[in-house]
Amino acid sequence: MSKTSRIYIPPTVRKYVFERDLYHCRSCGKNNLETNLAIDHIIPLARGGQNDISNLQTLCFACNQRKSDRLDRRFRRYFDT
Template sequence: MTKTPRIRIPPEVRKYVFQRDKYQCQSCGKTTLETDLTIDHIIPLARGGQNDISNLHTLCFTCNQEKTDKTDPRFRRYFQS
């Protein structure tokens, strides 16, 4: 498996993902009023995930730190392995 190079996510893509996810962590449900939100790759780049908008979602900083480079089985339904 080849690691996908990391690119900077453009501001307009970040804004779109936050709006699509209603400014809410897709793991624990906290909102931007409760915590710092980040953009995360559902399938990590280290595991062959892409920089495509369909592979991005909103996570709070804590959930993102806990996830590291693992895949979250709750989101696997959106992707073929």
């Protein structure tokens, strides 16, 4: 599996992902009034994930740090080898 190059996520795409996810962390559920939110790759670039908008999600900084470059366990069943 080859690593995908990281690209800059434009502000319009960031806004779209935040709005799509209702400004809530997809892992813990905290909203933008409770914590700082970030854009994260569901399938990490280091694991072959793409920079496609369908591979982006909203996470708070704490959940993003905890996830690191691991696959989100909610999606593991689709990517077990």
